[in-house]
Amino acid sequence: MDAVVLERVSKRFRKVVLRSGYTTLKTALTHLWSTNLPPAEYLDALTDVSLVIPPGATVGLVGRNGSGKSTLIRIIAGIYSPDGGRAVTQGRVSTLIELGAGFHPEFTGRENVYINGIILGLTKKEIHRRFDEIVAFAEIEPFIDAPVRTYSSGMYMRLGFSVAVHVDPDILLVDEVLAVGDETFVGRCLDKMNDFKKQGKTIVLASHDLALVERWCDRALLLERGRVAAHGLPADVIAAYRRSTAGAGASG
């Protein structure tokens, strides 16, 4: 049984939504009465992305800003649903998206650890048992009862990472979060992820740190404007990525 199966996954966002953020009564009414509705514009974030990740594989997602990496991670995580195709995962998925996966700024670190742990599938008791370990790994003891809005971005990330790895996931999705940690902490994160690798857990890592992807992933996937542009050994995919960015740089 594969850990992640994506079959021709497509995702589009309505541009209106992106521009105005929401519909107001006024716009709704004007649309109601206007005879020539503007055609809805769509932004194709992902087009026909197919990917099979066997359990225990470590996959790096690379691509320029806006190429669809985060959208893909969110689809695998089940936060977005695909408009076309199918996304299936097997096992407990732990997601680390941006800073502090699913932290509520007004809640304290302690409360957020509990809320996050429960969302990720643990019971209160299980979190209670692992709580000290989570806090120790994040090196955040003195601030655990302060609201997380007062945290620095490093503290946010450390706590988020710590929760994500301590819930004992089968699949770990990491989106560009290691960028804000200091070297020591990133080192410990990588150690932890290495443990995961050894335990046969599946990891998907979206990153701009090409050296990290090359050194650390078994496979890599290059996204270009929401399509799979290359897929294979990290070294080959990164070479393709470098060629395409060099080309874009020369022409534009």
Add this chain to the structure above:
Amino acid sequence: MLDLGRALYRHRELIGILVAKQLKLRYRGTVLGFLWTLLNPLLLMLVYTLVFAVYFRIDLPAYPAFLFSGLLPWLWFSSSLQQGATSILDGTSLVTRSQFPAEVLPVVCVVANAANFLLTLPMLFAFLLALGVPLGPPLVALPLLIALEGALALGVALIVAAVNVHFRDLQHIIVHLLTVLQFLTPVFYPATLIPEGLRPWALLNPLAVLMTAFHDVLYWNRFPSWPPLLALFALACVVLSLATAMFGRYKQTFAEAL
């Protein structure tokens, strides 16, 4: 509806934590703490008593008792809807970055306000007794009314929460709508004051049925009339099923719209 029940059961720990959190947040850093829950209704009660019992001369013995027995359930309902409407927006950071079950957020609003209501009940009883209002066997119907109001509030809160994600005017509309509804619902006047020709229309309002029943049980010391409550129960079931279906359908779009 069953789906909703299952989801709520599965997420009971999460709901528990968030409700406790919301109750704590409300009073953290305040000097009077829990008393604030009482101060707002007390203030409203003073004003309404002055206006309706003294100025307008609604002729009811122990009018403040009558008012309070309708006002507290009303405040539960209206605060649930007001907070419910913005609940998903307020929880943006949770919904967009994790597999957070969005239906939990409006539920938490309703449950937290229910907890507040239940906490004020002992004081309501003391208040009624102090004003010489007898409390008797009809009180056994009270849990039923509370369950009914909870179901209704839950259904409507889920719907407004879902709609408000895409149509954010609703959070403003709902405030005004609730004000209008408060005057149209027999909360601070008895339904018998409504002219007879209009009364059947006024009682089409489901909240009028509910509030009248609260008045019956708490103030008049009599059992409520059952047929309208049965209709209300049916309505609550319909609203909850509708809410579940709507949430199931639109849930996936929340993360993108926020």
